[in-house]
Amino acid sequence: xxxxxxxxxxxxxxxxxxxxxxxxxxxxxxxxxxxxxxxxxxxxxxxxxxxxxxxxxxxxxxxxxxxxxxxxxxxxxxxxxxxxxxxxxxxxxxxxxxxxxxxxxxxxxxxxxxxxxxxxxxxxxxxxxxxxxxxxxxxxxxxxxxxxxxxxxxxxxxxxxxxxxxxxxxxxxxxxxxxxxxxxxxxxxxxxxxxxxxxxxxxxxxxxxxxxxxxxxxxxxxxxxxxxxxxxxxxxxxxxxxxxxxxx
Numbered sequence: 001x002x003x004x005x006x007x008x009x010x011x012x013x014x015x016x017x018x019x020x021x022x023x024x025x026x027x028x029x030x031x032x033x034x035x036x037x038x039x040x041x042x043x044x045x046x047x048x049x050x051x052x053x054x055x056x057x058x059x060x061x062x063x064x065x066x067x068x069x070x071x072x073x074x075x076x077x078x079x080x081x082x083x084x085x086x087x088x089x090x091x092x093x094x095x096x097x098x099x100x101x102x103x104x105x106x107x108x109x110x111x112x113x114x115x116x117x118x119x120x121x122x123x124x125x126x127x128x129x130x131x132x133x134x135x136x137x138x139x140x141x142x143x144x145x146x147x148x149x150x151x152x153x154x155x156x157x158x159x160x161x162x163x164x165x166x167x168x169x170x171x172x173x174x175x176x177x178x179x180x181x182x183x184x185x186x187x188x189x190x191x192x193x194x195x196x197x198x199x200x201x202x203x204x205x206x207x208x209x210x211x212x213x214x215x216x217x218x219x220x221x222x223x224x225x226x227x228x229x230x231x232x233x234x235x236x237x238x239x240x241x242x243x244x245x246x247x248x
Contacts, residue, residue: 001043002029007083009033011075015055017047018087022094031083064098073116076149085112122146123153129237130154132167133208134201140167141197143240151178155185168197208242215243 005028007017014031021028038044060068071090074082088108093100104110123146132140140162144154151171155178158167162180169178175190238244 002041004029004036004038004042004044005031006034006036006044006046007031009035011072012051012053012055013049014075014083014086015059015071015090016049016052018090019055020047020049021087022091028084028087030081031087033083062097063093063100067093067098067101070101070112070116073119073153074112076152077115077119078148079115082115085115119148119150120153122148123150123157125234125237126150126154127157129233129241130158130169131240131242132162133204133242136198136201138166138201139198140165141170142167143170143172145173145236145239146171147236149174151176151187154178155180155187159185212243212246 003026005017005021007013017031021031032044036044056068059071071086074086074089079085085108088106089100089112092103092106092108096103101109101113104113126144126146130142130144132142135141144151149171151169151174155169158169159180164182165180166182167180170190171177176187177190177193178185178187179193233241233244235248238248
């Protein structure tokens, strides 16, 4: 039987679970979110652990911002065994402190860095590929469908980039929405949104046509390279890009 430890699904709950298992010297076969559907060979264990909200700040002080960022980016990934990787990475972090990421010979470190870099790389892509449109109520609205759960990272960027605007970013894959009120942003489930997303503003169509015209105008026909463009701008992101929608 596989001992599968269940946590609440958020980053803080996962960290609390990992710390508890390390303190109790337990070696899990895996750690899964409460949404996990167990198999016949799984022995699921639900731990009643007090939620420690201060764990984030404690890790930041003890191991540094960069280590915390890597841990969080691994959590945001869609990697199947990310929780188990985080368990062993955190266990080695307690041993090697803020130098842990230099031990690339450890599988948990090399795999963790690979996953974290993929998440960070995709979040950078979304910052450039995201296309906002103005709604009737003058709120800027954008949709995206990333492979990983990068909505928080993308929202943190636009909190600084568009700090004087009201905006909303929707992750259509996970059905969650980030809402910014010119001070902070809040990520909520789509069904929790009380007000409906209104129609586009009257000028939005004109702005979209101007943007498409600009995109076509700056392109050099003789130097067109579709394969190169696909490398920098993968087709899976075209769905919500104004200038690429027609080609898709």
